[in-house]
Amino acid sequence: MNQLASAILQISSLPVWITCIYSLIIYKSLFKELKIVGAFLVFSGVIQLISTYSWYNSINNMPLLHLYVAGGFLFICLFYQQLLDGFISKKIIWGVLAGFTSFTVINTIFIQPINTYNSYAVVVESILIIILSLSTFMFLLDDIVKETKGKLAVTLNWINSGLFIYYSSSLLIFYFGNVITGSFSVEISQYLWVIPSVASMAMHICFFIGLWKRPQK
Numbered sequence: 001m002n003q004l005a006s007a008i009l010q011i012s013s014l015p016v017w018i019t020c021i022y023s024l025i026i027y028k029s030l031f032k033e034l035k036i037v038g039a040f041l042v043f044s045g046v047i048q049l050i051s052t053y054s055w056y057n058s059i060n061n062m063p064l065l066h067l068y069v070a071g072g073f074l075f076i077c078l079f080y081q082q083l084l085d086g087f088i089s090k091k092i093i094w095g096v097l098a099g100f101t102s103f104t105v106i107n108t109i110f111i112q113p114i115n116t117y118n119s120y121a122v123v124v125e126s127i128l129i130i131i132l133s134l135s136t137f138m139f140l141l142d143d144i145v146k147e148t149k150g151k152l153a154v155t156l157n158w159i160n161s162g163l164f165i166y167y168s169s170s171l172l173i174f175y176f177g178n179v180i181t182g183s184f185s186v187e188i189s190q191y192l193w194v195i196p197s198v199a200s201m202a203m204h205i206c207f208f209i210g211l212w213k214r215p216q217k
Contacts, residue, residue: 012197013048015204020045022208031152033082034214037159040075041207044068063114069121070104073097073128076163080132083156087139096128122174126167133164151215158213162206170196 023038023045030038047068054061074097081093104121112118137160140153173196 008194008197012201013052015201015208016041016048017045019204019208019211020048022211026211026214029216030211030214033079033152034155034159034211036075036079036082037207037211040072040079041204043071043075047071060115062116062118066104066108066114066118066121069118069125070101073100073104073125076129076132079159080136083136083160084132084139087142088135100124100128119174123171126171126174129163129167130171133160133167136160137164155210155214158206158210162203162210165206166196166199166203169199 019041023041027035027038047064051061051064053059054064077093077097077100081090084093103124104118107118107121108114112120136156140157140160173192
């Protein structure tokens with residue numbers, strides 16, 4: 001079972017790179033709402049590549065997580081800002097983004113240094129994205145939205161579902177991340193970290209399907 005957990009943790013990078021490459025190929029043909037998603041996937045792919053290299057060379061890759069949390073939330077927030085335009089004030093989205101960015105910087109400098117697991121920032125990010133994704137599910141049910149976003153609805157549903165699946169299913173693991181790492185054996189830690197790894201694969205599969213089903217301009 002330990003070998004299976006290790007294998008899952010290693011292959012979880014593949015969907016990230018596949019969606020990253022696919023996003024690069026189709027980027028010019030994407031609608032403006034999806035270009036932000038494409039940029040996020042490329043960003044994720046680059047971070048994952050550097051992280052994997054660091055892992056195989058026994059280099060601490062925690063600084064990359066600090067960067068990924070701040071940068072990833074920026075892309076996701078911009079995606080929801082465009083998607084929820086007219087339903088949630090842009091000032092609220094920008095306020096959330098500014099507040100979270102300030103929080104991550106303060107957390108990294110004063111609370112959870114850059115070489116450690118930034119669980120506080122990850123947990124806050126997860127909660128905010130869960131709220132935004134649930135708001136989007138309600139948004140996509142609106143009759144006016146069905147008319148204006150009709151041709152994008154399927155793609156947006158897949159992308160939003162992927163984000164909700166990942167952050168909602170991984171929230172508890174993120175919250176107890178430092179406890180898991182510091183209190184349990186490596187074997188048990190691997191078992192538990194399989195959950196967000198599987199959720200990450202599910203999220204990127206949802207992204208790929210959503211982009212595959214995208215309407216043509």
